Amino acid sequence: VASQVSASWYSCSIKGLPLVRNLTNAPQSNYGRGGLSHLTIAGAVSHGMKEVEVWIQTMAPGSGTPIHRHSCEEVFVVLKGSGTLLLSTTSMKTRHPDEPHNFPISMNTTFTIPPDEPHQILNSDEHDDLQLLVVISQPPIKVFIYDDWSMPHTAARLKYPYYWDEECFQYNAKDEL
Amino acid sequence: VASQVSASWYSCSIKGLPLVRNLTNAPQSNYGRGGLSHLTIAGAVSHGMKEVEVWIQTMAPGSGTPIHRHSCEEVFVVLKGSGTLLLSTTSMKTRHPDEPHNFPISMNTTFTIPPDEPHQILNSDEHDDLQLLVVISQPPIKVFIYDDWSMPHTAARLKYPYYWDEECFQYNAKDEL
Numbered sequence: 001v002a003s004q005v006s007a008s009w010y011s012c013s014i015k016g017l018p019l020v021r022n023l024t025n026a027p028q029s030n031y032g033r034g035g036l037s038h039l040t041i042a043g044a045v046s047h048g049m050k051e052v053e054v055w056i057q058t059m060a061p062g063s064g065t066p067i068h069r070h071s072c073e074e075v076f077v078v079l080k081g082s083g084t085l086l087l088s089t090t091s092m093k094t095r096h097p098d099e100p101h102n103f104p105i106s107m108n109t110t111f112t113i114p115p116d117e118p119h120q121i122l123n124s125d126e127h128d129d130l131q132l133l134v135v136i137s138q139p140p141i142k143v144f145i146y147d148d149w150s151m152p153h154t155a156a157r158l159k160y161p162y163y164w165d166e167e168c169f170q171y172n173a174k175d176e177l
Numbered sequence: 178v179a180s181q182v183s184a185s186w187y188s189c190s191i192k193g194l195p196l197v198r199n200l201t202n203a204p205q206s207n208y209g210r211g212g213l214s215h216l217t218i219a220g221a222v223s224h225g226m227k228e229v230e231v232w233i234q235t236m237a238p239g240s241g242t243p244i245h246r247h248s249c250e251e252v253f254v255v256l257k258g259s260g261t262l263l264l265s266t267t268s269m270k271t272r273h274p275d276e277p278h279n280f281p282i283s284m285n286t287t288f289t290i291p292p293d294e295p296h297q298i299l300n301s302d303e304h305d306d307l308q309l310l311v312v313i314s315q316p317p318i319k320v321f322i323y324d325d326w327s328m329p330h331t332a333a334r335l336k337y338p339y340y341w342d343e344e345c346f347q348y349n350a351k352d353e354l
């Protein structure tokens with residue numbers, strides 16, 4: 001619990017943060033998602049960013065993101081490990097996502113997700129963590145989650161605020177009591 | 178010249194680029210700026226990005242950015258090395274920038290430049306390169322350059338398109354002949 005509190009303070013509180021911050025020992029959290037370790041480097045809810053947001057995420061072997069879409073731009077740089085990008089490229093022109101294409105991703109590769117294309121990132125490696133640097137526009141992110149690739153676009157559920165933003169909203173609400 | 182051509186192709190041509198690209202051997206260029214090595218990972222002129230742009234920049238010892246300002250948001254992550262961030266924090270409220278504050282930056286630190294604050298990043302180390310991951314909003318970037326910290330804000334020169342975007346504009350213009 002103590003590390004959870006300090007993770008919230010570190011990642012949710014604008015006040016008193018130094019301009020230059022060290023990421024080495026920055027507390028990360030899984031925000032209730034198994035195998036995930038997330039850190040918001042610069043965020044809307046957390047640091048008052050208005051146009052861009054930057055994360056570092058580490059995914060344990062076998063874990064990954066949900067199948068999801070969003071209308072913002074998203075850029076990935078793979079910092080460590082390897083995995084798979086699944087991407088359906090029909091956008092919203094069909095009733096539900098197409099069978100996704102599989103793209104291998106590995107350390108020092110980069111890729112951009114086109115707006116509104118359903119996608120998923122998996123650490124498909126058996127041994128090593130997959131670490132990603134993620135950049136999004138239009139923060140805070142509004143994510144639509146699919147249960148599977150055959151779910152109609154209209155049935156995908158909006159998750160807003162998203163996991164880490166939700167915790168910051170709650171933390172800052174508590175802070176104001 | 179050959180490597181310059183292939184750098185332009187790699188960083189300026191949208192057509193035929195694979196979705197997942199390897200950065201390891203991606204050609205970088207100094208775009209006429211001594212000590213700089215720049216790579217646009219995802220850019221407006223180069224890859225059709227509309228809201229965010231991501232760069233990797235390597236600065237040799239003693240080199241750095243000009244003193245400059247821009248109205249977009251900018252986030253840095255120091256990937257390697259160390260250096261100095263100089264930042265004047267009065268924005269445009271005075272006639273010229275204030276004497277800048279000096280912040281040491283080093284591997285695994287992050288910082289965000291407030292919009293319109295004049296700033297400069299220097300590799301103040303004598304031996305090692307400084308490598309930065311840079312994220313900006315509102316691409317392509319519109320930069321106002323100062324000769325020194327006592328230059329009035331109104332005298333700062335707009336450099337647009339910026340160095341790497343200029344090369345891509347020229348490359349793509351040639352491509353259309």
Ligand SMILES: [Zn+2]
Nearest residue numbers: 070074113119
């Ligand atoms: Zn996404």
Ligand SMILES: [Zn+2]
Nearest residue numbers: 245247251290
């Ligand atoms: Zn700048």
